[in-house]
Amino acid sequence: MLKPISIKSLYALALAEGEGVGTAYEYFAKRLVLGRWLRPQPRPARILIAGLPQKYGSSLDFLHLAEELGAELTVADERPQALTKLQTSLQAARQAGWLTQVSPRTCLVSSLAELPELTGSFDLVITAEAMQRLTHEERRPFVTCLTRLAPAAALFAPNEDNPAHTRISGLDGLTLSEMKGLAPRGWPRHRADYIDMPPFPPGIIRSEAQREQANKGWLEAAAMWGLGYVARLERWLPTAIRRRQAHIVYLLLNS
Numbered sequence: 283m284l285k286p287i288s289i290k291s292l293y294a295l296a297l298a299e300g301e302g303v304g305t306a307y308e309y310f311a312k313r314l315v316l317g318r319w320l321r322p323q324p325r326p327a328r329i330l331i332a333g334l335p336q337k338y339g340s341s342l343d344f345l346h347l348a349e350e351l352g353a354e355l356t357v358a359d360e361r362p363q364a365l366t367k368l369q370t371s372l373q374a375a376r377q378a379g380w381l382t383q384v385s386p387r388t389c390l391v392s393s394l395a396e397l398p399e400l401t402g403s404f405d406l407v408i409t410a411e412a413m414q415r416l417t418h419e420e421r422r423p424f425v426t427c428l429t430r431l432a433p434a435a436a437l438f439a440p441n442e443d444n445p446a447h448t449r450i451s452g453l454d455g456l457t458l459s460e461m462k463g464l465a466p467r468g469w470p471r472h473r474a475d476y477i478d479m480p481p482f483p484p485g486i487i488r489s490e491a492q493r494e495q496a497n498k499g500w501l502e503a504a505a506m507w508g509l510g511y512v513a514r515l516e517r518w519l520p521t522a523i524r525r526r527q528a529h530i531v532y533l534l535l536n537s
Contacts, residue, residue, distance in 0.1 A: 283325060284317040284350060289506040289513070295346060298375035299339040303506065304480055308529065309343035311478045311513045312410065312438060316347065319473070319534050323434060326405035331357045331386075332428055333394050333412025334364040336453060340371040342381065344408050349384035356404070358389040358397055359412075365390060395420035397427055404431050410438035410530075414454040421456075425464045425535075433537040437461070441476060441531045458525070461533040471536040476528035479516050480509070 289303075289310045296305040320326075329348045331341055334357065341357075348355040359365055365388045375381045391399045395416055407428045416424055428435045440448055442455030458474055465472040516524065 283320045283323075284313065284347070287313065289510050292343060292346075293506065294378055294380055295342040295375055296339065298378060298380065299342055299371040301339045303509075304482075305339050306506070307480045307509055307513060308338075308478045310510060311516065311530070312343065312532075313347075314513060315475075315477055315532060315534070316408075316436060319436070320406075323536070324405070325351055326353050326434070328402075328404045328406075329353045329355050330400070330404040330407040330431060331355070332397065332407050332409040332424075332431075333415070334359045334361070334368060335411035336415055337451065338411065340364070340368040341408075341410055342371055342375055344410070345372065345375075345381050345384050345386060347408075348386070349381060353405070355384060355386040356389060356400070357386045358391050358394075358400055360391050360394045362390060395424045395427070397431070400431065406434045406436070407432040408436045408438075411440065411453070413437060413439045414456060421460075422464055425533075426466055429466050429469060429535060429537070435533075435535040437464075437533045437535075438530050439532075441525075441528045443525045443531075444528060447529045456531055458531045461531050464533060465535060469535050469537055472534060474531065474533045475517070476521075476524040476531055477516060478529040479512075479519070479524065479527045480529075481512055 289306050292309040293303060293306040296302060331344050334341055345355065357368060372381055389399055391397050394412065413421060440451065440453045440455035442448060442457045448455045458476060462474045
């Protein structure tokens with residue numbers, strides 16, 4: 283269902299958001315998971331992004347996913363500034379020749395946990411780097427809300443079992459066991475695991491000029507090509523290593 287795409291290509295989306303190679307690697311890792319999961323499913327015609335990232339980027343990888351699938355896209359968030367940042371990032375991506383065929387509808391909601399302003403139904407709902415903003419008491423109602431809106435849901439959150447990542451990023455996280463525990467009753471088809479283990483330390487900061495050079499240089503392109511193979515090998519690593527090194531835990535749900 284999803285066509286192959288390189289980290290080098292996804293880097294263009296990360297640049298449009300003001301981010302770097304780490305974000306492009308994350309987008310590639312999430313795409314590997316979503317590609318395997320979506321392959322046997324009906325093509326979604328309506329996609330919801332439930333909550334934009336708290337800190338890094340604006341989920342342009344999910345906009346690319348919607349464009350690739352030819353799906354209508356709705357983006358919901360409780361923060362006006364996050365929705366404004368999304369529009370700014372989208373405009374930058376379009377100026378670079380990306381995301382010209384997708385026009386997301388944005389919805390400012392009063393509560394991320396309940397999404398009360400959303401109407402209608404969707405075929406797929408995705409959320410990344412948003413759940414950790416919720417309290418422990420709000421997370422289960424949030425997942426229940428998502429499963430009422432769509433028959434398939436993909437949830438990505440920072441991995442609390444990697445303290446180096448959460449400390450440097452300043453984000454709260456969820457453990458894999460907590461993610462598994464959020465699967466609603468009656469939804470027996472679910473999968474949870476670790477992803478996003480770039481082979482460089484977290485917290486590297488590069489200037490805008492350095493990021494732009496990485497977009498053009500052949501050496502950087504070769505390095506990103508190699509990173510693609512690293513990302514493909516992640517799921518074969520021992521669980522103990524993935525628990526300590528992964529930046530993300532995820533939960534995939536099907537009714």
